[in-house]
Amino acid sequence: MDEETERSFSRMAYGHEMWISDVVRKEGTIEAFGLYGHKLQPDKPMPTDYANVLLYDDNGRAPNPEREIINKPRGWRFSFEDKGAKVYTLYIDSNSVWITNDEGWHRGVKRDYQNVKYSSAYNMVAKRIISLDPADPGNVMHATLEIMPDRASYKVGDTASFRVLYEGRPMPNLKVVVYNSAWQDLQFSKTDAEGVVKVPVDQKGSIVVIAKYNDETKAVSDEFDETGFSTTLVVDAE
Amino acid sequence: MQELIRITDKGNHKAVDIKGVIEDEEAFAEAAEYIYNMFEREVFDAIICVAEAGSYFADSVSQRMKKKLICLWENKEQKEQPVITYRTHHGEHILAAAPGSFDGVKKAVIITDVLSHGKDIEAAVKLAMTQNVEIVKIGVFVENSDFDARHKLLKGIPVECMFFTEDL
Numbered sequence: 001m002d003e004e005t006e007r008s009f010s011r012m013a014y015g016h017e018m019w020i021s022d023v024v025r026k027e028g029t030i031e032a033f034g035l036y037g038h039k040l041q042p043d044k045p046m047p048t049d050y051a052n053v054l055l056y057d058d059n060g061r062a063p064n065p066e067r068e069i070i071n072k073p074r075g076w077r078f079s080f081e082d083k084g085a086k087v088y089t090l091y092i093d094s095n096s097v098w099i100t101n102d103e104g105w106h107r108g109v110k111r112d113y114q115n116v117k118y119s120s121a122y123n124m125v126a127k128r129i130i131s132l133d134p135a136d137p138g139n140v141m142h143a144t145l146e147i148m149p150d151r152a153s154y155k156v157g158d159t160a161s162f163r164v165l166y167e168g169r170p171m172p173n174l175k176v177v178v179y180n181s182a183w184q185d186l187q188f189s190k191t192d193a194e195g196v197v198k199v200p201v202d203q204k205g206s207i208v209v210i211a212k213y214n215d216e217t218k219a220v221s222d223e224f225d226e227t228g229f230s231t232t233l234v235v236d237a238e
Numbered sequence: 239m240q241e242l243i244r245i246t247d248k249g250n251h252k253a254v255d256i257k258g259v260i261e262d263e264e265a266f267a268e269a270a271e272y273i274y275n276m277f278e279r280e281v282f283d284a285i286i287c288v289a290e291a292g293s294y295f296a297d298s299v300s301q302r303m304k305k306k307l308i309c310l311w312e313n314k315e316q317k318e319q320p321v322i323t324y325r326t327h328h329g330e331h332i333l334a335a336a337p338g339s340f341d342g343v344k345k346a347v348i349i350t351d352v353l354s355h356g357k358d359i360e361a362a363v364k365l366a367m368t369q370n371v372e373i374v375k376i377g378v379f380v381e382n383s384d385f386d387a388r389h390k391l392l393k394g395i396p397v398e399c400m401f402f403t404e405d406l
Binding site for chain 1: 275276279280281374375388396397398399402405
C-alpha cells in the first residue's frame with residue numbers, strides 16, 4: 001500500500017463525518033439535528049467546539065440557533081424561531097488541528113508533540129437547506145469548500161445536480177462521496193469540468209454528498225502541514 | 239445496566255441511587271466507557287467534580303485521560319481558598335476548592351454521577367468562572383429529568399447524559 005493510500009485509509013478509520021439530518025417544523029420553531037459518525041449512523045455527539053452552528057435566512061446572517069446535546073438521536077439539536085423565511089440555510093462550521101505520532105492521533109499542533117508523522121488543520125462543514133419551495137435552494141454559500149444543489153429537495157426519478165466550489169471557483173475532477181440512506185454502501189463519483197456531479201435519485205431518503213479537498217498551500221510551519229476541507233450536504237429525496 | 243439504577247419517588251420528584259452500578263464491575267466499566275467517550279475529543283485542561291454529587295466517573299475519566307481532577311466539596315470552615323455560596327431547600331452551602339487547584343487551567347469540563355436540582359453544579363460553574371476557567375461541557379451519568387437543571391440553571395453549557403430518569 002502506498003503512503004497516500006495508507007494515510008487516506010487511516011483518516012477514514014479515525015475520521016468522522018458530520019451532517020445535519022432531519023428537519024422538524026413545530027409550533028413556530030425549526031429543529032435540525034447535527035450528527036457525527038459514518039454513513040448516516042451517529043456514534044456520539046461531535047465535540048463542543050465543532051458544533052458551531054450558523055444560520056442564514058432570506059436577508060443574510062440570522063442569529064445563531066440554540067444548541068443542545070440530546071440522546072435520541074445521539075447528537076446535537078439545533079433550534080431557531082421560524083420567522084417565515086423562504087429559505088433557511090443552516091451550517092455547522094468547525095476548525096481543528098490533528099496530528100499523528102507513534103502514539104496515534106491527537107488534537108493539537110505539531111510543536112506540542114514529539115515525532116509527528118502527519119499534521120493537518122481540518123475545516124469540517126455540514127450544510128442543510130430548509131426551503132418552502134423544493135425547487136428553490138437559495139443562494140447561500142458560506143463555506144470555503146461549498147456544495148450547491150440545483151434544488152432544495154428531490155423526487156424519485158430526478159437527477160440531482162450538485163456544484164462543488166472551492167473559494168468560490170468550481171472544482172473539476174474532484175472525488176465526491178455520495179450516499180443515500182436507503183443504499184447499503186457509499187458511492188464514489190467525480191465532478192465534471194464544471195465542478196458538477198450528478199446523482200440519479202433512485203430511492204426515497206436522505207441524499208448525502210461529501211466533498212473533500214486538501215490544500216497543501218494552507219500550512220503553518222510549526223503547526224500543520226496542510227488544511228483539509230470537508231463539506232457534507234444533506235438533501236431529501238421524496 | 240438500567241436495572242441497577244434505583245429510582246424512588248420522593249413526592250414531587252424522583253431520587254436516583256446508582257450504588258448498584260458502582261458496585262458492579264462490568265456495569266461500571268460500561269458506564270465509564272460511555273462517559274469517557276463524551277470527552278475523548280474535547281479540548282480541556284482539567285475535570286471538575288462536586289463531591290456531594292458524585293465523583294466516581296470524574297475520577298475514572300481523569301485517570302484514563304491523564305487530566306487534572308479538581309474536586310469541590312462542601313466546606314463551611316475554610317475561607318482562604320476559592321469558595322462560592324449557593325442555596326438549596328436545605329439552606330446555605332459553601333462549595334470550596336483546594337488552594338491553587340485552578341492554576342494553569344483555562345478550559346475544564348464537569349463530570350457528575352447524578353445531576354438533580356443542579357444548584358451545586360451551577361455553583362461549580364460560577365466558581366470556575368471566578369477563576370477565569372471556561373466550562374466546555376458537563377457530562378452526567380444519570381440526569382434527573384424532574385428538575386430540568388440543564389435548561390433552568392445550566393443554559394448555555396452543553397450537558398450530555400448517559401441516562402435521563404424518564405428513560406429508566
